[in-house]
Every structure is written in structure tokens, then in C-alpha cells.
Amino acid sequence: MPEYAQYNVSEWAEFSKRHFDDSKVGSHTAVIPTESVPNNLTGLSEDEIKLYGLVARSLIKIIYPKAEFDDTTAMIAVDKHTFKATGKCITNQGWYAVDGKPEAKELPPLSEGQELQGEYKITEGETEPPKRYTEAELLAAMELAGQKLEDEEARTLMKLQKRGLGTDATRGPILKSLFDKEYLAKKGKSIYPTELGMYLIKCLPVKELKSAAYTGELEKQLNNIALGKCSYDKYIAFIKQKTAEWFKVIAESEDSKFTSSTEQQLICPFCGKPLIKLDWGYSCTGYKDGCKFHVNKKISGKSITENQVIMLCKSGRTAIIKGFTAKSGSTFDAYLAVDKEKQEVSFQFPERRKK
Ligand SMILES: [Zn+2]
Incomplete structure (x- = not known):
């Protein structure tokens, strides 16, 4: 293709397993170059042409001579x-x-014993905690999960047998799933665990399910099935047995209700039963016993936040909320309060307006 004719083919390096490795073509494969050359790239979208170029240049790069x-x-x-x-x-x-070459820090020519002129000063600072992972760093950490283990023997084993978490093809989707389930969140490029994520780790009573080493061990067994060294039926029977054991432990654990800390604060001020979140708002789970307490998500045109509902339940009144809209169209500010007689939520106005 004319686009790639500029690269000097005669300089191509010798092929090795680093370029093409048949033994790695397994259940999840990467892009495999073929011998067919497209006549032109018309019919491809702009993004597709960029992607084609990226793959093509990557291929050329790996067979070019060493830098x-x-x-x-x-x-x-x-x-x-x-x-x-x-x-x-x-x-x-x-x-x-x-x-193009990467930015390299170059030093000026120097000779042994040369005297240098310069200014020197001492600066003071504090050590910083390790930086948060970016997505690329976390993916790399998953690949080397074995090296972060505390137990040296397990670490060596993981390293030798390449027991990372997931495979090249599945690590990305594993992370995406953790973001989708809101166990992880991003601030800029840094990845943080969410409250929900930390709560799950804290409460999940099955140590194996939280263990990188154990996950690596399962990956290894999957790999052994692929290599024909381990029986599929034996593995599935093992997983079934383990799953039953784990469910039993989870069902019997104190924290198995998995209520988050905000849910623990959503307690009915009348009957003390927890509230449930519905599409339209919050309802007392004691409704079968006759409790009518509920809080609408939208009151007089204003969306009510979960924190406001928590405050209402805990102390009987919210802080002042600005910008309710009356039926007449005028806006007003008010507290939301629990009306103990009517067992419902009502407005309470600031003192001066009461007059
Ligand atoms: Zn209630």
C-alpha cells in the first residue's frame, strides 16, 4: 500500500516468537495479520482508517530493527x-x-573529573502516598497480580506460571464491569473504589473470592483445561461444590443483608422499619402493618435529595430548602418536616413568615 511504502522493508528484523506465536492463538486472540492487501481504504470510515493505520504501523514497528x-x-x-x-x-x-522517537533526556558531553558550575539548594517536602492507579496501570497490575501478593511462595508461583487476573482479552471487560456496577469510579484519570466497592470487600465473608492468589489459581486451572491437562467436568464439579459452600457462608453471615450505610439511615420515623427506594420516592416497608409514611422524590417542583430524606428521618426536619414552586407559580423556601399527627411530610416555614 502506498501509505506504507516509505518504510524500508529491506531492514526488516528476523521473525521470532515475539512477532508471531502460534501457541498463543487460543480462545481469545488478538488481531491476526493476513496476506491479503486491500486495494484501497475507501469505504472505511475516518475512525476505521485511523484504526487500520494504528494496527498497520504497530505491525511494521515490531518487525523493524531495534532502536x-x-x-x-x-x-x-x-x-x-x-x-x-x-x-x-x-x-x-x-x-x-x-x-517518531520518544522524548529522551539528553545530557551534554561530559568528561571524567570535569568541574561543573551550578547552584545548589536544599528543598524540604513530605513524602506522598502511592499514586492512584490509572486504567492502564490497573490493567498492568492485574497482569502482574502475583507480584503484589504478600506471601512470597504464592508470589513466585504466580510469577512463574503467569497467574494474572484475567487474560489480555478479558481484563478490559472485567474493569468495565466493575465501573458499571459502581464498585469503581474515576476522578480524572485516577481510579478510586466507591463506598459500595469498599463495603462489598469489607462485608463479603468468603476470603477466597477476595484473593488475587485464588483467582490466579482458577485461571491456571482454566488454562490447564485449554492445554488438555485438566478435565472440564472435574473443574465444573469443583466450582459447583465451592459455590454451594460459599453461598452457605454468605447466607449465614451477619453482613449478608448488604445494606449500605445510607440505607441504614433511611429508617421510618414512625415505626422504625427501613424505607425502600421506589421510582417516585421513598416508602416505609411497614405499610403492611398500616404505616403510611412516605417521601416523594419531587415536592412542589423541587427534587429532594437522599441526604435530605435521611435528615428528615433522623431529626424530623430538613435544613431549609430553597426554590419550591407553589401552585400559583411563585417560589418559596421552607423546611420539610415530619407531621406527627398526620404521619406525613409537611412544609414548615421560617419564623418570620409565620407571622
Ligand atoms: Zn413506617
Whole structure:
């Protein structure tokens, strides 16, 4: 294809298993290059052409010669202290020719014993906690899950046998599922566990289900089935037995109700039963016993937040809420309060308006 003719084919490196590895074509495969060359890329959308280019350049990159560079390390003595500076100098751009070279820190030419002029000062700072994972970092951490284990033996085993969490093809969907279920959330590029995620880890009474090592062990067995070293039926029977055991433990555990901390605060101020969230608002689960307490999600044109409902249930009154709309169209501010006689929610107005 003319787009890729500029790359010098005669410089292609020798093929090895790093380029094409038949043994890795298993249940989930990556993009496999074929020998058919498209005449042109018309008929593809702009995004598809970009994707094609990305795949094509990646392929060309891996069969291009190695990039070569000189590493420079300078040890610089200042009083009694030694400082180290490192830099790179690219001597043969190799595969960098395809996509451009990465930004390398270059050091000026130096000779041994050379005196350097400079200003030095001491700055004070505090150590920072480890940075939050980005999505790419978390994916890499899943792949190397074994190396983060506390138990050294399990760690070595995971590392040797490549017992990461998931496979190249499934790690992305595993993360997506954790985001969809709101166990994880992103702030900018950083990933945080949600309250729900932390609560699940805290309450789930089955240690194996929270263990990276155990998940790695299951992955290994799946791999053994793929390699014909382990029987499918035996594995499924094992999983069935384990699942039954785990369900029993979960059902008998104290925390099995999985009520979140906000749900624990949504308690009916009249009968003390928990409220349930419905499409239109909150209703007391004691309605079968005659309790009529409920809170609408929207009151006089104003959406009521869950925190306001919690406050209403706990202390009998919300903070002042601004911007209700009366039937006449005028707006007003009011508290929402529990009317003990009518057993319902009513407006309470600030003192001065009472007059
Ligand atoms: Zn009630």
C-alpha cells in the first residue's frame, strides 16, 4: 500500500516468537495479520482508517530493527554527597522511524573529573502516598497480580506460571464491569473504589473470592483445561461444590443483608422499619402493618435529595430548602418536616413568615 511504502522493508528484523506465536492463538486472540492487501481504504470510515493505520504501523514497528541508544550516567560530587544524573542519546533510530522517537533526556558531553558550575539548594517536602492507579496501570497490575501478593511462595508461583487476573482479552471487560456496577469510579484519570466497592470487600465473608492468589489459581486451572491437562467436568464439579459452600457462608453471615450505610439511615420515623427506594420516592416497608409514611422524590417542583430524606428521618426536619414552586407559580423556601399527627411530610416555614 502506498501509505506504507516509505518504510524500508529491506531492514526488516528476523521473525521470532515475539512477532508471531502460534501457541498463543487460543480462545481469545488478538488481531491476526493476513496476506491479503486491500486495494484501497475507501469505504472505511475516518475512525476505521485511523484504526487500520494504528494496527498497520504497530505491525511494521515490531518487525523493524531495534532502536539503539547510548546511556549516560553521571556521578556528580557536591561536598560529601554524590548525585546521579542519567540521560539517553539515540544512535540508531530503528523502529522509532515509524512513529517518531520518544522524548529522551539528553545530557551534554561530559568528561571524567570535569568541574561543573551550578547552584545548589536544599528543598524540604513530605513524602506522598502511592499514586492512584490509572486504567492502564490497573490493567498492568492485574497482569502482574502475583507480584503484589504478600506471601512470597504464592508470589513466585504466580510469577512463574503467569497467574494474572484475567487474560489480555478479558481484563478490559472485567474493569468495565466493575465501573458499571459502581464498585469503581474515576476522578480524572485516577481510579478510586466507591463506598459500595469498599463495603462489598469489607462485608463479603468468603476470603477466597477476595484473593488475587485464588483467582490466579482458577485461571491456571482454566488454562490447564485449554492445554488438555485438566478435565472440564472435574473443574465444573469443583466450582459447583465451592459455590454451594460459599453461598452457605454468605447466607449465614451477619453482613449478608448488604445494606449500605445510607440505607441504614433511611429508617421510618414512625415505626422504625427501613424505607425502600421506589421510582417516585421513598416508602416505609411497614405499610403492611398500616404505616403510611412516605417521601416523594419531587415536592412542589423541587427534587429532594437522599441526604435530605435521611435528615428528615433522623431529626424530623430538613435544613431549609430553597426554590419550591407553589401552585400559583411563585417560589418559596421552607423546611420539610415530619407531621406527627398526620404521619406525613409537611412544609414548615421560617419564623418570620409565620407571622
Ligand atoms: Zn413506617
